[in-house]
Structure formats: C-alpha cells, structure tokens
Amino acid sequence: MNEKERTLLHYVCNGDLKKAQQEARLILEGLTSKKDERMKENLLKTLDSKNGKFIELPYNIKDLLLAEDVSNFNEDKYLLREEEKKYVDKVLGICKISERLGEMGISYVPSLMLYGESGTGKTMLARYIAYKADLPFIYVKFSNMVSSYLGSTQSNIGKVFEFARTSPCVLCFDEIDAVGMARGQKNDVGEMNRIVIALMQELDNLPNDVIFIGTTNRFDRLDDALIRRFTMKYEVKRLEKSEIIELVKRFFKYSCNYENDIEIENWCNKKFDINETASTVVNTCVSEIVNRYIRDI
Numbered sequence: 001m002n003e004k005e006r007t008l009l010h011y012v013c014n015g016d017l018k019k020a021q022q023e024a025r026l027i028l029e030g031l032t033s034k035k036d037e038r039m040k041e042n043l044l045k046t047l048d049s050k051n052g053k054f055i056e057l058p059y060n061i062k063d064l065l066l067a068e069d070v071s072n073f074n075e076d077k078y079l080l081r082e083e084e085k086k087y088v089d090k091v092l093g094i095c096k097i098s099e100r101l102g103e104m105g106i107s108y109v110p111s112l113m114l115y116g117e118s119g120t121g122k123t124m125l126a127r128y129i130a131y132k133a134d135l136p137f138i139y140v141k142f143s144n145m146v147s148s149y150l151g152s153t154q155s156n157i158g159k160v161f162e163f164a165r166t167s168p169c170v171l172c173f174d175e176i177d178a179v180g181m182a183r184g185q186k187n188d189v190g191e192m193n194r195i196v197i198a199l200m201q202e203l204d205n206l207p208n209d210v211i212f213i214g215t216t217n218r219f220d221r222l223d224d225a226l227i228r229r230f231t232m233k234y235e236v237k238r239l240e241k242s243e244i245i246e247l248v249k250r251f252f253k254y255s256c257n258y259e260n261d262i263e264i265e266n267w268c269n270k271k272f273d274i275n276e277t278a279s280t281v282v283n284t285c286v287s288e289i290v291n292r293y294i295r296d297i
Helices: 003-013 017-029 034-050 082-096 098-103 122-133 152-166 190-204 224-228 241-253 261-271 278-296
Strands: 065-068 111-115 137-140 170-173 211-216 232-235
Touching: 003 017, 017 034, 082 098, 082 122, 082 232, 111 122, 122 137, 122 170, 122 211, 137 152, 152 170, 152 190, 190 224, 241 261, 241 278
Parallel strands: 111 211, 111 232, 137 170, 170 211
Antiparallel strands: 065 137
C-alpha cells in the first residue's frame, strides 16, 4: 500500500468526505495503465459532478440535516465587514490550535452565536466561515428535527451531534430558538425544557475540531445557560449606505454592465434607504440583472 492509499483510507475512516474525494482524484489522475483508462475517466466525471453539490449523509440523518460543499463560495460577490472579519479570524484561529488544545486535555469548541433580524446575512456568514475553514457546511432542518412524539426531538438532536463528532464540519443550527427557548417561563412545556438540556449536554461533548454556529432573530428568547456555552456572540446588523454601495459594486462586477462607480451610487440612492438588510440588497440586484437581460433579448 502506498502513501496516497493510506491517506485516502485515513480520510474515509474519519468521515472526511471532501478530503477523501480530493485524495481519490490525485490517485485517479496518477493512473497510467490503459486497462484503467475508462474507469479513470468515469470516476473523474463522477467527482466533477459532485463539486459544489450537497454531500451524501448517512441514511439515519438524511431527513435531519443538509450537508453542503461550499468550496465554490463566490468570495468576490460577498461583503465581509471589518467587525465580522474579527470574528471569522478568531474562529479560524481557534481551529488552528484545536488539536494542540485537545492534546492538553482542554475542551474549547469554536462556537459563535449570530443574532439579528431576518435577512441580515447570518446564515451566509456561517457559510463563509465554512468556506474559509475548508469544512463542509452542515445545517439542521428543523421541520424534521422537532417531533411531537415524546423524546423523539432529543433523539434527533443526539443523532446530529453523533454525526458531527465523527465528521469535522461547521454545524449550523439555523433559528436555534426553535429548540433553545429559555426555561422557567409561564407557559413552560416539560418536553421543551428537556430538549434545551439535551442540546446543552451535546454541546458540552463536542470535539474541538467542530465549529458550532447558532443563528437566531429572537436572541431574547434563548436560554441564558445555552447562550453562555457560546464562546463568541455577534449581532449581524443591517448594511449602512456605504456598505450597500460596496456590496452592489461587488455583485454587479460580474453580472451587470454599469460603466462607473458614480452610476452605481446613483442607482443605490434611488433604490435603497440608509439601512437595508443584505437579502433586500441582493434581491434588488438580481431583479435589476433579470430586467436588463430581458430588455436585451
């Protein structure tokens, strides 16, 4: 067995599908035998077809998670604000020393709570972190996670974290308030209290090589003990006017024929208020591009 085959087996056994595919590509590209030519061609086509697509998950959690390869994230069309960059850098920095911390017996999961109103770009920021960390982006499908059957939701949460413990990734609980509401309220339901406790227990047992991100637009509803388990908290706010203009410039650079920055600034002044959500800006840009292409037909 050669070194490439050993590396491939290592990635497969550790559940790192992305790196396993990369190593498999190197092995295939190194094949020179004529009898392997057709197999090589077919398997390379298969690998090409999987680039940027959703990653295959074990059958028992397919309904609970979506796993996305974000290696094709278009960084040129994404606006990362200075304050956001500080948090991204800190998360990535913790990742780099995670193995060293583990060797010292220190449990320190890079965990980030992103909160703010809908459409500000919380989930996209989580995707960007996965892209920069070179990890799969795994996010929870709460429509299937939360069950009316007693104990089923805790069981589903356990399955999700069991997968994350064996597969380094960015695990994103989008709208985490669905399972992380504060306990001790007037209309408390015992089952929801148990779900919050189960979530916190699973968080406490995550390995250092998993990045955990929670997003919510109802930060005020979250349990205090759950919030304390996040090493970082950041409010994703609406874009200011200068940020809107910068995002539009980035978005139109490869998509629309605007001659100069003045023209873009004038267009932004007509279309947007002083503060806007990122989703509003992107959707307006897409509509402009579609309308222009239709006029050019």
